[in-house]
Amino acid sequence: MTEVPEYLFERSRQRRIDLGLLEDDGSGGGGGAGASGGEALTSSGSGSAEVIAAAKADAKLEQFAEPEAEPGWVSAARSRTKIPMWALPVMFFLPLWAFVYVKLTEPPPEPVTAITEGAATYAARCASCHGGDGAGSDGGGVGRPLYNGEVLLTFPKLEVDMLHWLEVGSEGIGLGNAYGATDRPGGSRISGETGANMPGFGGTLSEYKIYSVARYIREVLSQEPITDEEIAARDVEWEDRGGGKDVSGGGHGGGH
Ligand code: HEC
Numbered sequence: 001m002t003e004v005p006e007y008l009f010e011r012s013r014q015r016r017i018d019l020g021l022l023e024d025d026g027s028g029g030g031g032g033a034g035a036s037g038g039e040a041l042t043s044s045g046s047g048s049a050e051v052i053a054a055a056k057a058d059a060k061l062e063q064f065a066e067p068e069a070e071p072g073w074v075s076a077a078r079s080r081t082k083i084p085m086w087a088l089p090v091m092f093f094l095p096l097w098a099f100v101y102v103k104l105t106e107p108p109p110e111p112v113t114a115i116t117e118g119a120a121t122y123a124a125r126c127a128s129c130h131g132g133d134g135a136g137s138d139g140g141g142v143g144r145p146l147y148n149g150e151v152l153l154t155f156p157k158l159e160v161d162m163l164h165w166l167e168v169g170s171e172g173i174g175l176g177n178a179y180g181a182t183d184r185p186g187g188s189r190i191s192g193e194t195g196a197n198m199p200g201f202g203g204t205l206s207e208y209k210i211y212s213v214a215r216y217i218r219e220v221l222s223q224e225p226i227t228d229e230e231i232a233a234r235d236v237e238w239e240d241r242g243g244g245k246d247v248s249g250g251g252h253g254g255g256h
Pocket residue numbers: 121122125126127128129130142143144145146150151154166170189190191192193194195196197198199201213214217
């Protein structure tokens with residue numbers, strides 16, 4: 001049997017006293033330590049058995065204090081390459097940057113003019129009856145032809161009668177009543193003459209939109225011969241009626 005040095009027993013005993021497991025009887029462990037020497041282990045009976053058990057418990061305590069070996073996945077997580085801190089704000093602002101980039105690189109929207117707005121209104125509200133090119137009944141449409149100067153023959157001046165006609169339509173004029181130029185080649189137009197009625201747009205299109213679409217059918221579809229001064233004066237008139245202020249193109253026109 002291997003000898004256990006005396007001082008180890010004493011250390012263990014002291015530890016147990018410290019832990020409150022053993023009362024200090026002042027024996028100094030094993031008694032007469034110096035004299036008995038290595039003999040203590042074999043001769044001390046139940047007392048030394050107790051001390052051995054204590055030494056074992058002590059050894060266990062020390063064993064538990066050992067740090068446990070890390071599982072593989074923990075050390076893998078510790079040592080893997082991590083996303084650097086500076087990447088966080090970069091990733092956060094990336095969508096914002098992409099949005100701004102796209103916004104800055106796309107071409108600015110075309111400025112709205114009376115003519116571009118009139119074209120849009122015509123396509124949405126008039127083309128179904130008068131045709132995209134203004135051929136009207138010449139092209140199988142329900143409405144009168146507005147192209148090739150036709151609309152200029154009915155309404156020689158934009159300011160006279162034309163806007164009123166667009167606002168009130170056939171029924172507003174009164175079926176059977178004449179409208180437009182009385183000296184029109186072929187005689188003046190009569191409301192309801194075609195067998196179909198033109199709706200009035202006063203309730204659905206804003207003032208400036210009626211003005212724009214009137215300009216569009218005159219200046220574009222019927223190629224009205226006008227000077228630059230007249231065009232400038234019409235642009236002022238259009239703005240006075242509210243044109244060009246509403247970027248969204250909505251206005252109080254709207255419709256059905
Ligand atoms: C539902 C079909 C219809 C729609 C939509 C329509 N029109 Fe007409 N338009 C007519 C008819 C039909 C006439 C002839 C009226 C009549 O005989 O009483 C006419 C006549 C006209 C005339 C008179 C032409 C002439 O020489 O007698 C003008 C100008 C005109 N339309 C412009 C427009 C404009 C501008 C729009 C759109 C804002 C429009 N129309 C929408 C059916 C339509």
